[in-house]
Amino acid sequence: MFDFDLAALYGVATKALIQAVKRNRERFLADFMFQLNKREMENWRSHFVTSNPAAKMGLRRPPYAFAEQGVAMLSSVLNSKRAIQVNVAIMRTFVRLREMIISNKELARRLDELEKKYDKQFKLVFDAIRELMEPSEPKKRPIEFLAGR
Numbered sequence: 807m808f809d810f811d812l813a814a815l816y817g818v819a820t821k822a823l824i825q826a827v828k829r830n831r832e833r834f835l836a837d838f839m840f841q842l843n844k845r846e847m848e849n850w851r852s853h854f855v856t857s858n859p860a861a862k863m864g865l866r867r868p869p870y871a872f873a874e875q876g877v878a879m880l881s882s883v884l885n886s887k888r889a890i891q892v893n894v895a896i897m898r899t900f901v902r903l904r905e906m907i908i909s910n911k912e913l914a915r916r917l918d919e920l921e922k923k924y925d926k927q928f929k930l931v932f933d934a935i936r937e938l939m940e941p942s943e944p945k946k947r948p949i950e951f952l953a954g955r
Contacts, residue, residue, distance in 0.1 A: 807877060807896075809870040815892045816884055824870065826883045833883065838876035842868040874900045910939065 813820040827834055842850060847868045872880070874897075881893035917935060 807872050809872070810865075812872060812877065812880065815896070816880070816886075816889050818884065823880075823884070827870070827880075830879075830883045833879045834876055837873060838879060839870055839872045841870050844868070913939065 809823055810820045813823040816823065827839065877893065877896050877900075881889055914936075
């Protein structure tokens with residue numbers, strides 16, 4: 807998660823969040839938090855539809871990205887009720903995401919076992935189930951202008 811997103815969740819200014827992190831640098835190891843480099847910043851910015859430069863996006867410097875462990879550490883440096891509540895909610899979300907990933911892998915493994923066990927007449931069924939397991943892109947409505955309405 808990016809520093810500005812976490813700051814918004816915790817209800818503090820991004821600058822205050824970064825200052826708290828810098829005052830407690832020994833808690834934030836390289837695998838807990840890192841600052842995007844120039845190439846990563848450009849790659850991240852290229853994912854936006856509009857091509858605003860960083861200055862127009864309100865960014866004067868590359869943001870810090872926090873891993874799950876870095877987010878957990880924030881609760882020890884931001885001492886407020888809101889910080890604790892937000893941190894608990896974020897940690898629960900990480901746990902749910904991990905559970906979903908594990909269950910999806912388990913489902914795929916079991917499906918592979920079933921497919922090996924049964925003959926080719928069920929191939930269409932297995933293919934359909936696999937297709938349902940893949941996240942689909944939302945269907946977009948065409949943009950159109952109808953005169954006289």
